[in-house]
Amino acid sequence: MRQTQRDTEYVEFVTAQRTPLVRMARLLTAGDDAAAEDLVQTTLTRLYVHWPRVRRAGNPVGYARTSLTHTFIDERRRAYSRRETPTDLITETPTRDDDQDLAHTVLAALSTLAPRQRAVVVLRHFLDLDIAETARVLGCTTGTVKSQNSKALDHLRATLEPAITVSSSSKELA
């Protein structure tokens, strides 16, 4: 099959950015690897369909992150209508500190956050986006980002401590 310019650019993008997107999706889904893969596939498929627009926008990574976040929130919103109310408690208490257990514990703590709060945490503290950019991705105000961030961090601390003490440097105040 003849590869178009769209195909060439797209393959280049996917090769470079798929793994970072999977990592972002893994945090958004709190470690549900199958759901994370679904999110990434949906996002990348949309990206291909809209590639001319993505190219014009000049920021395919930003476009993909935004699309991934919206897909995640929309999916979770749909899921809420058919799911049991999630518990606020995680079932496992962190006792060991090797990498695998630490990752598991952090993901379990993330799973107790509401989807938008989880998205704020991932955008602000994993992708290192500033408040304005986070608000733009989520389609909300900077005030909402600040309040959601604050609530999310309080919740994470309450869930993780004292086994794990969490700092977030100056971003809490920003």
Next chain:
Amino acid sequence: MNDLNTLLERAAGPTAAPVDASADLTRGHRALSRTRRRRAAGGLLGVAAASVVGVGAVRLVQPDTVQPQRAIETTRTGGISFLAQPFEAGPYTFDQTPQGWEVQGAYPQGVTIAPVGFPDQEPLSFVGKLVILFDANPPTGDKVDLDGRTFWIRESEDYTTIATRTKDDEPGGVVSIQYPSNTGWTRDTMLAFLAGVHVGQGAQQAVG
């Protein structure tokens, strides 16, 4: 003390993994073909609808009291008409009926409406459908005031979501509609549709 960024970095998984972009490319090709076919079919449907205005099939739940035919008004947009004919679906009632669409499922947290004969008959699968949801999430998006109520509109590539707070005599919360952006429905039409959605006492907020 653990920096949150470090914790998230560890939890996110490996930073290097083999990537085969061909599967994504194949999915992209298929999706683009589907989109082009849908657009072509949509154009044909629009032409067909223009010649048979008012003859669409309505399979939505009929109201207890059938409205006199002369009282039914039609709002037409994007090839799909809305009849001023109320219907009920679970704890929700609607002032307008989209012609040629049917209720696939009504549940305490919302209602799923899809074109008659839509291939995906799963009520909790929302792709390509008109979905009404009731929850407590703060509405976001562009604010629009209409008839004393405030609506928030959020448009993405594929879907448009319009939300508003429930009325004083309804259970407290936010009721929203989500519909595919390619239906051709205008913002005004869908604002009017949402304004005509009434949340009954049996409704329950989705959690989130």
